[in-house]
Amino acid sequence: VGMDFAGFESMVDEVGGVEVCTAQPLIDYELGDVLPNAGTQRIDGRTALNYVRARNVESEGNGDYGRIKRQQRFLSSLLRSALSNNVLLDPGKLNGFVNAFTSDTFVENVKTQDLVTLGRSLQNVDAGAVTFLTIPTTGTNDYGNEIPNDDAIGAIFQAIIDDAPLPGEERAEPVTPEEPAPAAVPDAPLLAVDPATVSLQVSNASDIAGMAQTASDELAVYGFQILTVGNFSGTAAQTVVRYSQDQEAAAATVASAIPGAAIELAPSLNNVVEVVLGSNYPGYTQFPTAFGTQIDPTQVEGTTQSAPLPEDLSYTNAADDTCA
Incomplete structure (x- = not known):
């Protein structure tokens, strides 16, 4: 506009x-x-x-x-x-x-x-x-x-x-009504998806420069669609494939192509899957699990941490009406 x-x-x-x-x-x-x-x-x-x-x-x-x-x-x-x-x-x-x-x-x-x-x-x-x-x-x-x-x-x-x-941001804590816990439903088995249907961003969290570009080039050979390549803004304890709620099978397919990789839920990613290369990345990839084959990935939680905001940011909160 x-x-x-x-x-x-x-x-x-x-x-x-x-x-x-x-x-x-x-x-x-x-x-x-x-x-x-x-x-x-x-x-x-x-x-x-x-x-x-x-x-x-x-x-x-x-x-x-x-x-x-x-x-x-x-x-x-x-x-x-x-x-x-x-x-x-x-x-x-x-x-x-x-x-x-x-x-x-x-x-x-x-x-x-x-x-x-x-x-x-x-x-x-x-x-x-x-x-x-x-x-x-x-x-x-x-x-x-x-x-x-x-x-x-x-x-x-x-x-x-x-x-x-x-x-400077002030937020009211949302009040969520308590709901009865739903009855447990057995998880359906994860099946590997077609790499051509997976959109990837590849981020480097290791100490080796250029690792993300090398990995993305190899993953593209298998058919994965590479959207962006860059550095991870934060830290990663290990190599993980981050995904939103409905992209678990896609993330598991990607993780099967990276030795030692686990998957991690990251709701903010929407429909994009992110590969975060940690210090344990071996430096090479392999063919992903074949399309339609059952796959059992390693699930982790909290292995990636976003970089903290700088302490000296210049900002203005919209509620601040002090005279300056």
Whole structure:
């Protein structure tokens, strides 16, 4: 979705303006006095546009990071406004908001009703459960460009995939009613699947560089469909094949091609099977169990651990309304 300046202004005006707070006047030497007075104030769309795009503010030093932080605070306030004004609960207000949004945006394969449905799905979201993160870097290169911290970025996205809490995030504990345990049903035998039906991502958790690429090349020869190859963002006590609930037979088939590999349930993977090469990987593969043959894999739990989130992440929680 792409939005132009007019769309941004109308979106802000549609919710009756957005409340922001600045500890000192916001003055940009190109845009002028964006907020001539300090303190809490409600701003309209035109002022809001300058507020989020100002990048030549002397008091902020690095204009990019100051602008990013202001944008995060603005979006946090916009979310709180939408929630407190019942925009998401009032069909008329929600339709008006979406119409203002779509009138000046550029989308592909997105209909107005899709956005209304998305808005309704956010009705029960608490602002404290929304966190904005600034991608961490490791200094600059010779051209002055920021260098992404790949390990930290991998940990962030893995936390999002695993639905783990992000820094500053507050979540209400879900209340789940107790249900009687279902009667035990004997497990059906696992049968090896056709490798051509298995989508694989191969991740290296060993100390040997290039292992994932070598293994993926060999697994592709057997017919497995290789999606991605890279390093595992975390640690692995052994070589495992991770899978979601309905992919156990696929994971077992893959594990049969890797001597010493076990399988591990990882619900966040959806329909993708992930091979995590640990330090016990022997460096070679073998033909997988023949299609339709019964297979009995070794099941493990907790052998892989996602990398911890960096402690110095720059973030803004949407519930934080302190003045800065």
